[in-house]
Amino acid sequence: MLAYIFNRDEKFELVEKERPKAGKGAAVIRVLASSICGTDFRTYLHGSKKIAPGTTIGHEMCGEIVEAGAGVQGFAPGDIVSVAPALGCGECRMCRRGHTNMCDHLETLGFQCDGSFAEYMEIPARYFEMGNVNHVPQNVPYEQAALAEPIACVVNAQEFLNIGEGERVVVFGSGFIGCMHAELALAAGAEKVMMIEPNETRRQAAKELIPQIFAVEGNTRHSVLELTEGCGADVAIVACSAGAAQRDAQSIIAKRGRISLFGGLPGEGTGFLDSNIIHYKELGIYGVHASTPKQNRKVLAWMSGGKIDAGKYISQRYPLCRIGDAFEDIRTKGVMKAVITFQ
Numbered sequence: 001m002l003a004y005i006f007n008r009d010e011k012f013e014l015v016e017k018e019r020p021k022a023g024k025g026a027a028v029i030r031v032l033a034s035s036i037c038g039t040d041f042r043t044y045l046h047g048s049k050k051i052a053p054g055t056t057i058g059h060e061m062c063g064e065i066v067e068a069g070a071g072v073q074g075f076a077p078g079d080i081v082s083v084a085p086a087l088g089c090g091e092c093r094m095c096r097r098g099h100t101n102m103c104d105h106l107e108t109l110g111f112q113c114d115g116s117f118a119e120y121m122e123i124p125a126r127y128f129e130m131g132n133v134n135h136v137p138q139n140v141p142y143e144q145a146a147l148a149e150p151i152a153c154v155v156n157a158q159e160f161l162n163i164g165e166g167e168r169v170v171v172f173g174s175g176f177i178g179c180m181h182a183e184l185a186l187a188a189g190a191e192k193v194m195m196i197e198p199n200e201t202r203r204q205a206a207k208e209l210i211p212q213i214f215a216v217e218g219n220t221r222h223s224v225l226e227l228t229e230g231c232g233a234d235v236a237i238v239a240c241s242a243g244a245a246q247r248d249a250q251s252i253i254a255k256r257g258r259i260s261l262f263g264g265l266p267g268e269g270t271g272f273l274d275s276n277i278i279h280y281k282e283l284g285i286y287g288v289h290a291s292t293p294k295q296n297r298k299v300l301a302w303m304s305g306g307k308i309d310a311g312k313y314i315s316q317r318y319p320l321c322r323i324g325d326a327f328e329d330i331r332t333k334g335v336m337k338a339v340i341t342f343q
Helices: 038-046 127-128 148-161 176-187 200-209 220-227 243-254 275-281 295-304 320-333
Strands: 002-006 013-014 026-033 060-068 080-083 120-123 133-135 169-171 192-196 215-218 233-238 253-261 284-288 318-319 338-341
Touching: 013 148, 038 243, 038 320, 060 120, 060 133, 060 318, 133 295, 148 176, 148 253, 148 284, 148 295, 148 318, 148 320, 169 176, 169 243, 176 192, 176 200, 192 200, 192 220, 192 253, 200 215, 200 233, 215 220, 233 243, 243 275, 253 275, 320 338
Parallel strands: 169 192, 169 233, 192 215, 233 253, 253 284, 318 338
Antiparallel strands: 002 013, 026 060, 026 120, 026 338, 060 080, 080 133
């Protein structure tokens, strides 16, 4: 089978690999759709020390179970599933509290075990045991089901922020994650959502997808203060991998505001936060990493109920044999969300 792997040169490579077989308690899926994550793209550009050479990458997926090993319960061949890729051990302090994404021994599909940029993928037994495998509702398209995981990460971030009625929210970055943050903030009752994006093409694309947002250009601080009667934003979400945006978030945040550092930084992520601003404004600063199986199930239910239309954000589709083109198009053409399809 074809698979897109992380090779010894810390580059991605399309190779032939042996099709996996389902061991006891495990299953094999035929991948139906798998989307490219910002983390995948960062690894494409900068490499990673967290991925072993030869590992198949990809962790946002939907697939059909084609083989179920002995002991798999509640799932059978023919079932359409998605998988919450961050696997907790179930025994450490964080796991016992329900925060499996913060597990001391975290394993993730596409990092510590083979992921979804392949024609077939094994779902290890522990993913069933820990409840990471979710049935996809019949009315949810495969491509959208593949997006449940990144949206669940947005849900994880916003559960910290607790956005309420009448609040003003600033989102840095107009990619898929930034747009989903804007949509969920509006759904939570935000009075005004401002999106900061220096690239005019991307800024206008976001405005067309979410007409309610205020697309900010030029002097960020001046624009936000003008739109908030000089008070600043109650919530700032840094949905991009830019240290400068973390710094700017502090300059436009209101007193007692909350800042989410959603986008991870390549290399050393230091020197961007001013502790005096945090201290005197009484700011809350929140990190966010991955999501839980429960948050993934919540998003699938929202998709089924019509609360989220993620399909409109899919800007390009590629067969697996052209996955290299997908990464290059993200780099050179600003593709918002690329999905690898297998049909």
